[in-house]
Amino acid sequence: MRINTLEQLKEQRIQAEKTIQNRIFGQPSARPEVLIGMATCGIAAGAGEVKEAIEEELERLKLTDIKIVPVGCIGYCHSEPLVQVNLPGQPPVLYGNVDAAKAREIVKGHLVGQQLLADGITEPNFERVNLEEAKAFEPTGQRKQLRIALRNCGVIDPTSIDEYIAGHGYEALGKALTQMTPETVIDTVKRSGLRGRGGGGFPTGLKWEFTRKSRPGVQKYIFCNADEGDPGAFMDRSVLEGDPHSVLEAMAIGGYAIGASTGVIYIRAEYPLAIKRLKTAIAQAKEYGLLGGNLFGTGFNFDIELRYGAGAFVCGEETSLINSAEGKRGEPSNKPPFPSESGFWGQPTCVNNVETYANVAPIILNGGDWFAAIGTERSKGTKVFALAGKVNNVGLVEVPMGTTLREIIYEIGGGIKDGHRFKAVQTGGPSGGVITEDYLDTPIDYESLKAIDSIMGSGGMIVMDETDCMVNIAKYYLEFTQDESCGKCTPCRVGTKRLHEILERITEGKAEMADIDKLTKLARTIKDAALCGLGQTAPNPVLSTLKFFENEYLQHIQEHYCATGSCKALVKYSIDKERCIGCTACAKACPVKCISGEVKKVHAIDQTKCIQCGACFTTCKFGAVIKP
Numbered sequence: 001m002r003i004n005t006l007e008q009l010k011e012q013r014i015q016a017e018k019t020i021q022n023r024i025f026g027q028p029s030a031r032p033e034v035l036i037g038m039a040t041c042g043i044a045a046g047a048g049e050v051k052e053a054i055e056e057e058l059e060r061l062k063l064t065d066i067k068i069v070p071v072g073c074i075g076y077c078h079s080e081p082l083v084q085v086n087l088p089g090q091p092p093v094l095y096g097n098v099d100a101a102k103a104r105e106i107v108k109g110h111l112v113g114q115q116l117l118a119d120g121i122t123e124p125n126f127e128r129v130n131l132e133e134a135k136a137f138e139p140t141g142q143r144k145q146l147r148i149a150l151r152n153c154g155v156i157d158p159t160s161i162d163e164y165i166a167g168h169g170y171e172a173l174g175k176a177l178t179q180m181t182p183e184t185v186i187d188t189v190k191r192s193g194l195r196g197r198g199g200g201g202f203p204t205g206l207k208w209e210f211t212r213k214s215r216p217g218v219q220k221y222i223f224c225n226a227d228e229g230d231p232g233a234f235m236d237r238s239v240l241e242g243d244p245h246s247v248l249e250a251m252a253i254g255g256y257a258i259g260a261s262t263g264v265i266y267i268r269a270e271y272p273l274a275i276k277r278l279k280t281a282i283a284q285a286k287e288y289g290l291l292g293g294n295l296f297g298t299g300f301n302f303d304i305e306l307r308y309g310a311g312a313f314v315c316g317e318e319t320s321l322i323n324s325a326e327g328k329r330g331e332p333s334n335k336p337p338f339p340s341e342s343g344f345w346g347q348p349t350c351v352n353n354v355e356t357y358a359n360v361a362p363i364i365l366n367g368g369d370w371f372a373a374i375g376t377e378r379s380k381g382t383k384v385f386a387l388a389g390k391v392n393n394v395g396l397v398e399v400p401m402g403t404t405l406r407e408i409i410y411e412i413g414g415g416i417k418d419g420h421r422f423k424a425v426q427t428g429g430p431s432g433g434v435i436t437e438d439y440l441d442t443p444i445d446y447e448s449l450k451a452i453d454s455i456m457g458s459g460g461m462i463v464m465d466e467t468d469c470m471v472n473i474a475k476y477y478l479e480f481t482q483d484e485s486c487g488k489c490t491p492c493r494v495g496t497k498r499l500h501e502i503l504e505r506i507t508e509g510k511a512e513m514a515d516i517d518k519l520t521k522l523a524r525t526i527k528d529a530a531l532c533g534l535g536q537t538a539p540n541p542v543l544s545t546l547k548f549f550e551n552e553y554l555q556h557i558q559e560h561y562c563a564t565g566s567c568k569a570l571v572k573y574s575i576d577k578e579r580c581i582g583c584t585a586c587a588k589a590c591p592v593k594c595i596s597g598e599v600k601k602v603h604a605i606d607q608t609k610c611i612q613c614g615a616c617f618t619t620c621k622f623g624a625v626i627k628p
């Protein structure tokens, strides 16, 4: 089947939305449905077995009318696997931590028995932009999350183009091609204030304009950067797994705006499910005539191809990405020339991030002003964060710009795990810095985060508690960046190695006070002298932990003491005489047999033989083994 006009697309939507429309509006569907979160996070947690159990149970009970819909990430990664039950005339109910047994219970109790089981959630903690009513859509602010980029994730079956079309999919492309000039598309995106979500925050409309105006008439390319190399970040993967068509549609719109007939998605091969879903989506869009030749009968041709990365952080940097896509070594080139002047095969090329694209269709459908009304003065719209670390509700979070870190960590994230205390939050991954308690009320936008020496980055957000050692955290990031340095320039290749060595000395208690000075000077030099963003930002975790937690560095150097017990070489295990009941468990667990003591008598550790493995610490049920 081929869709040649906007009218035909709308007819297709009316057909498709009969099954899905109600689901998108948050109402129960006309037909009973079971939605299962089948993104990488869900599958890793066991969603496959849950799906099988539900299928078996439905078959056993001969319930043939119930539809099972595998959807992308619902966002509550902390409670995966997730199952949502939609019954006609009732609000949707979401169940978390579902295993095969619980899945069978849901079928019998809820689907057949029509009874809400005790732990079902009927009110999600987020609002979704409803494209039908988007212009008049007013976020209530009662729920902190607002989903624009993630509007379809966890709702539609990502392998069904019809489900995407049911939610007004490809209408923005139809509108752009048939009712707007490339210039008005660019103006709309400029008006929206959309800035790149890949880390740099460059205005998207402006980048499109530069590429359009660059060397008129020549072959141009539009790229999607799906490399996502930041440790702890999984926003882009979730969008691609949960709503791949939103990216394809936006790339076609961008292609039309800048004058490109070819789009390239550069994606790391470590994302097999996202690749599979993209391939399915591309094939479906081609079959419907929404990619390929003469789109919407306008004569505009646009195709998309995939290029795979081998999982190097530096390949996310745009010039490096282009080199890698051309089959060259994935190392950055000097800028200028910028890709908008000379990029893929020397032609003008526009590189945008996955999440940036996910915002484009709603902007075209609802207008730039609609998007610009959400967010702060200079940062418009929403931002998706991958909330991870020592927080109760880890997962995907999308909030209007201007939401505070406290709201994200405490209201959405449910506070710090296991009753521990908040210590810091790292935003921007290895390119960013730590933010302390004093700044938790900072509204999140590009400028505010920069002002407190961190960055928005691509949206990784790792929460730390008092058991985390900040020197160790800095060492972890430096280990990552020195490992990922492409080696092209000396400040980064050698500098990050030396930085890491100093940090290692500190965590081993072998450093001197002069090392702090060396660390600072070297960090500043690398920032100034490195060729690309990887090296220029690599010292940030060091500088920011030094700024806020200098006392920890000093403790390691002067007292050979790590208050959290994270630095293995500085940990000294001992036994608390008051607590030890002489159960002998620690002595049995010790691999080097350096714990002595008789049954029911206080035990002791021979410090000269202890290898600091921690087995006694984890074995003792009485809290009698203490560290550091």
Ligand SMILES: Cc1cc2nc3c(=O)[nH]c(=O)nc-3n(C[C@H](O)[C@H](O)[C@H](O)COP(=O)(O)O)c2cc1C
Binding pocket: 195, 196, 197, 198, 199, 200, 201, 202, 204, 225, 226, 227, 228, 229, 230, 313, 314, 315, 316, 317, 318, 319, 351, 352, 353, 354, 356, 458, 532, 533, 534
């Ligand atoms: C070391 C390094 C890694 C990067 N990794 C990514 C990435 O994984 N994804 C991404 O979209 N941008 C990444 N960027 C930013 C890109 O160079 C580029 O700015 C971005 O893809 C532009 O898209 P946007 O304007 O939509 O954000 C990285 C930059 C650097 C310096």
Ligand code: SF4
Binding pocket: 314, 331, 332, 484, 485, 486, 487, 488, 489, 490, 492, 493, 530, 531, 532, 533, 534, 535, 536
């Ligand atoms: S800064 Fe690092 S990653 Fe960038 S070009 Fe230099 S060596 Fe390569």
Ligand code: SF4
Binding pocket: 575, 579, 580, 581, 582, 583, 584, 585, 586, 587, 603, 619, 620, 621, 622, 623, 624, 625
């Ligand atoms: S396991 Fe704990 S209580 Fe038992 S002997 Fe060792 S220190 Fe004492």
Ligand code: SF4
Binding pocket: 573, 586, 589, 590, 591, 592, 593, 594, 595, 605, 609, 610, 611, 612, 613, 614, 615, 616, 617
């Ligand atoms: S830390 Fe390991 S080696 Fe040391 S006393 Fe405990 S169990 Fe033995």
